[in-house]
Amino acid sequence: MAARYDKRYFDKWYRHPGHRVSTPAATARKAALAVAIAEYYLERPVRTVLDVGCGEGQWKAILQRLRPRIRYEGIDASEYAVARYGRSRHLRLGTFGQLPDLDLAPSYDLIICSDMLYYVPRGELDRGLAAIAAHLGGVAFLEAYATADALVGDIQDIDERDAAFYRRLFRRHALVPCGSHCYLGPELAGMVTALERDG
Ligand SMILES: C[S@@+](CC[C@H](N)C(=O)[O-])C[C@H]1O[C@@H](n2cnc3c(N)ncnc32)[C@H](O)[C@@H]1O
Structure with a gap:
């Protein structure tokens, strides 16, 4: 699986003019949204970020432009990405399902799973989300799409998951939605109003 996310994968989907589906501008918009929502509920600047399935760690520079003092940690299953950018961008090798076994900090202000949850095998989801909920002090940006959503990109092998799934x-792990792919963990869940949950 890790071999699939090699240099060719990132060149094709992130850089090739005819194939790329992600641009730095789109990532910057997502990062601005996630930071703003996290800071709204935290009532202070975001200081610590865990980026799960971080790829080449492209969120790091974007987040640090927004908040220069942010401490960023990335985890990814791609041996290529970690070998190439691990040291310079603070990335470690690991899968979603291995999160409980990694030496994570006790709490993160912002946990990101961007453009990756639909690749995670079903058997890994509960283990990874349990760790995310346990280490979430602020907001989790969990970008999940149902199969019915109009997806483009590398989606041939993803399994059928509907919104109810x-x-x-997320409910099993007490992650409370507050809109736009953002979720609060047990520490801040009490701050979400009824209409925010439904949005
Ligand atoms: C489309 S890229 C997204 C990269 C980055 N999060 C972004 O928003 O640009 C998908 C990433 O998910 C990673 N990935 C896929 N399955 C994974 C798993 N089970 N555990 C950890 N990472 C995984 C891949 O290695 C790849 O880097």
């Missing part, structure tokens, strides 16, 4: 999954 993801709702049940």
Whole structure:
């Protein structure tokens, strides 16, 4: 699996003019959204970020432009990405399902799973989300799409998951939605109003 996310994968989907589906501008918009929502609920600047399935760690520079003092940690299953950028961008090798076994900090202000949850095998989802909920002091940006959503990109092998599947999954881990792919963990869940949850 890790071999699939090699240099060719990132060149094709991130850099090739005819194939790329992600641009730095789109990532910057997502990062601005996630930081703003996290800071709204935390009532202070974001200081610590865990980026799960971080790829080449492209969020790091974007987040540090927004908040220069942020401490960023990335985890990814791609041996290529970690070998190439691990040291310079603070990335470590690991899968979603291995999160409970990694030496994570006790708490993160912002946990990101961007453009990656649909690749995670079903058997890994509960283990990874349990760790995310346990280490979430602020907001989790969990970008999940149902199969019915109009997806483009590298989606041939992703398995069928509807919105109800993801709702049940997040509810099992007491992750409370507050809109736009953002979720609060047990520490801040009490701050979400009824209409924010439904949005
Ligand atoms: C489309 S890239 C997204 C990279 C980055 N998060 C972004 O937003 O640009 C998908 C990433 O998910 C990673 N990935 C896929 N399955 C994974 C798993 N089970 N555990 C950890 N990372 C995984 C891949 O290695 C790849 O880097």
